[in-house]
Amino acid sequence: MWRAIVAAVLSLWAAVAVAGDIDYDCSGPLLVTVTADGGCVINKVVAACESVGSLLRSMGLRADCEVRVAGSRLTHYQPVGALLQSLQDAGFIKVAFASND
Numbered sequence: 001m002w003r004a005i006v007a008a009v010l011s012l013w014a015a016v017a018v019a020g021d022i023d024y025d026c027s028g029p030l031l032v033t034v035t036a037d038g039g040c041v042i043n044k045v046v047a048a049c050e051s052v053g054s055l056l057r058s059m060g061l062r063a064d065c066e067v068r069v070a071g072s073r074l075t076h077y078q079p080v081g082a083l084l085q086s087l088q089d090a091g092f093i094k095v096a097f098a099s100n101d
Contacts, residue, residue: 026065030056031098032083036074040083049083053090063091070098 032052033041040049047055057063067087071080087095 026062029066029068029096029098030061031068031070034069034071034075034079034083036072038076038079040079049079050086052083053086053088053092056087056092057090063093065092066094066096067092068096068098 034049035041039046040052042052069080069083084095
């Protein structure tokens with residue numbers, strides 16, 4: 001229960017903060033990083049991974065914008081899966097894992 005409340009608060013905070021901090025025109029890939037503690041970071045803004053897709057769409061990002069997903073060796077599979085599901089549910093069609101190159 002506590003995790004759901006924290007996720008909802010983070011999502012609300014992120015929705016307000018993200019709108020001003022992410023200026024993205026789809027000219028290149030947008031990087032979303034999954035942290036070791038299970039959060040997602042977009043341009044230094046932390047959001048719940050399960051709400052990233054809807055946040056990006058609510059900001060007006062088109063479904064054909066390219067999104068790259070990155071994480072550390074300490075990142076667990078569950079938040080990565082939640083992020084991928086969120087992006088799919090929001091209609092994003094160009095989603096890939098970022099390379100280390």
